[in-house]
Every structure is written in structure tokens, then in C-alpha cells.
Amino acid sequence: MKQLSIFLEDKSGTIFRVLNLLKGGGIQIIASTVADTMDNAIYRIICDNPDKAYLILSDAGMTVNLTEVNVIELDDEPGRAAEALAPLTEKGVNIAYLYSFLLNGKGVLVYKVR
């Protein structure tokens, strides 16, 4: 799955600007998360048309990356995420970031490894 990853200044209005640009392009956001790093922010977005969204944001001069992320689809039941990650942990995989959301009644686990 492709994810947008946007490097933002840590100040008011930067996230709003991204959202407005995507709105203008008719992009539907499925999930998003902001990581508040030391001096800046990283805004990660899963959307319905990542290629188009990438063009919109990069044309607007934003520092954006289109990243291939790992995805695991889960049944919407307790404990499925733990089961899904168990084999990775056994192999000693180190996860850089992870987030999840519900889509069409299924759980979706998005992660990237170091």
C-alpha cells in the first residue's frame, strides 16, 4: 500500500494547508497520523488516490514522499493485531512506526520496519 509522508514545520496552519490541498483535488483520506518529532512534524496519510495526492502536494512545493508501507488485514476481533505481529517479533523485526484503522469492516495494520 502507498502512503503519503509529508515533512512539515512544527507550527500552526501546516496540517490545514495539506488538508486543503487534498480537498481541492477531491482526495478522500482513509487514515492519517501526525508524529510530533523534535522540531518538526511528519504527517502520514492513507488515501483513495495516493499518486494523484502526491502530485498535488509536490506541485505545491511540499516536502512529500510516496512510501510503500507494509499492510496486514485483520478480522475486527480482539487480539488479532497481537497474533499478526507475533511472527515478526520472533524474527527480531524492529518496527519504526505503526498505526491501524478500520476499512469496510476489516482492521488494517500499517507499519514500516527499520
Place this chain on the structure above:
Amino acid sequence: MSYSNYFNPELETMPREQLRELQLERLQKTVRQCVKAPFYEQKFKEMGISPEDIKSLDDLQKLPFTTKDDLREFYPWGLTAVPLKECVRLHSSSGTTGNPTVVTHTQKDLDEWANAVARCLWMVGCRPEDVFQNSAGYGMFTAGLGFQYGAERVGMLTVPAAAGNTLRQIKFIKDFGTTVVHAIPSYASRIYEVMREQGIDPRKDTRLRVLCIGAEPHSEEQRQRIEENFGVKAYNSYGISEMMGPGVAFECPEQNGNHIWEDYFIVEIIDPVTLQPSKPGEFGELVITTINREAMPLLRYRTRDLTRLLPGECPCGRTHARIDRLRGRSDDMIILKGVNIFPIQIEKILMNFKELSTDYLITLETIEPQGDFMTVEVEVKEFNDDYQQIQGLTREITRQLKDEILITPKVKLVPKGTLAVSDEKKAVRVKDLRKLF
């Protein structure tokens, strides 16, 4: 036909000891001459000194500095030390901030100027067989007439094309078989771009073999790009309009610093704050005393250009000192916690990281209780969704900056476009928000 490597072998390779004797003799003559100008007459009176006080080169320290402001204040004739009827030309700066500066010349001054430029051109391989096209502005801009007379002195066929009309420049280069072009670096790049648009390959379609570039600060990288584009060597010319213009210092074929002609000038490098001599090899402000000039001798002229003297002898055989590529202007200097820092030192480090763009901003502020503090913000060109990369890069930049400027700045990587300024204005690189006491 074979020529000497030197335009004036005796002067260019003169043993240092002998050169110093010549300098003292010429300095004493200069000091006697300069007090005929109202500015120095007044200065010497104020300081209680007389030309006879100069008994050795070390006595140079007793002489007053001269600044651009002095030239403006004594506009137009206050530094001219001969009757105006003995002057045959003047050059003048634009004077965008107040009075312009005026530099006067006698016929002998012009002859010596032509000799200096000829010496420079000969040094980079120009010979009477060459066709020399001067694509610099004529008129008041000294690089026009300065190179014109120097190139004629070498005996080259000169094409005084002046700047502009790039298509015609290229036609001249092709039709006249131009072998040497002088231009400011940005215009040299422009000529190349238009050549490419016209489908002309300078390597195949022209006889070009030497480029002289100067009058505009440029980096080593910019020079190399010009050399690669044209497929010829490009040599750095250093001129100062208050000295005369081009011909002050020029690169030799070693391309390692510019030889400054010490039979024309006495060179000092000073700390621009304390005005004391810099330690050997250290960067400071270039200060020049003219010792081969009649109409307008200048004592210890503060050029505001920051450079250093390069140590050691030059393999080219010339004994005259070499100045390093300019590091900026002393007006740009930052003093933080008693340390002198030049923005160019910071820029040089940042340019080593290919992940960074060329836009950066240095902010100085007072943060209690630590005191004054420097933040360096720089734009990242590419981001690959890896925060560790950003952190690692920040750490490495901080480490290298600390090694260079001896102060640990806060380094902040910011997204593209954050620091960008409008195109027509020069980018603001330093913001000083410190509380002044």
C-alpha cells in the same frame, strides 16, 4: 614561436628580499606623494605623522587606514594627489548609497594598469596569436577598459564586444575565432546556455581555449561547472575598482589562489574588529596599499573582502603572494560569544550535504539564562519518510558546524519553501534578534 612563461620575468620572479626593498622604496615615494591630496594632508596632520616617519615596511602600521566612506566624503577630488590637468581618466562607482567614489588616473597610471592586466593574461596563457573577446561592460565599469588595454598590451587581437546581445557574442566567437573570453561568471554561464539552445558545442564549434572570470563572487563549484561546460580552463580574476579594477590579483595555471602583484601593492590581512594583523594563514580583511600609482595613491585601503594569504611558494615560479578565494565581506561578520563567524563558513558546511537545499537562515537570539544563541535552519531537499535520517543528519551537521565555528548551534531541518525568499531580492541569510545592551 616560443615565449617566456612570464610577461615580466624580472618583476614576477623577483626574490622576496629584493621585492621587499622595492616595496619600501615605492612606499616611501607613495607616502610623499599622497600628502598632496587634501584627505591625506588632513589625516597626517591629525595623527601627527609625516612621510619621513616611514623608514621600514613595518612602519606601515603607523599609517592611517582608508575606507570607502573616506572616498565618498572627499568626493570628488579629495584623494587625488596630482593637479587635475595631469589626469587623463576617471572611473566612478554607481553610488547607490550616497556619493559615488571617484578614482583618477594619470597616463602613467593607465600604462601601469595595462601592464598589470597584461601580466595576468599572459600568466594564464594569452599570447599575441590569441583573439581576445571582452564580454564585460565598458564605460565606468573598470573591467571593460581595464581588460581592453591589458589585452592590447599583450598584443592580442581584441574584440571589445562588451556585455549583452548574447547571439552576437556567439557569432563573434565563431566568426573571429575567439580563443579567450573575459566575462563575469554569470554571463559566461548565460553564453553557454544560449550556445546550447543554438546547438553549438563550444568544444567542437569554437576555438575557445581560455576563460577569464571575475568581478562577481563565485564558488569553486561554479568555476568547475563553467570549465566543464566550455571544456576549457577558467581563471579567477580579482579586481577592486578603488585600486584600479582588474589586474590586482589573478590566478596562475596552478589555480590555487590569486597572485597579488606586490610591486604594485602592499598586502595586509587584519582582524576587521580589532584592526590588528591576523595570524599567518588566518582569514581576515584584505587591506591594500598602492605603491605604484601617481594620481590617487591609497594607504591601507580596507577592501572589506575576507581572504587569507596562502603559505608556501607557488610552483609557477612567481614570488608574489597568493590570496585565497574570497570568503565574503567583513560587513557580513557575526560576533557571537566573542567568536567571529562568517556566514560563508556555515554555508560551506551545509553545501557538503546533498540532502540539503541551498536555502538556509541563521538566527541569533538571546535566550535567558544561557545568553546568546545561534539557530541554523536549512531546508531539506528530499525526505524519505525516515525520521532517523532527519535526526542523524541534524546531528552530523551540528557536529561539523561546531568544528568549524567553535560554537554549537541549534540545527533545525525544515521543509522546502519555508525559508525561500522572493526571486528578485537577495536571500536573507542572517537574522539578528539579540538584545543589545
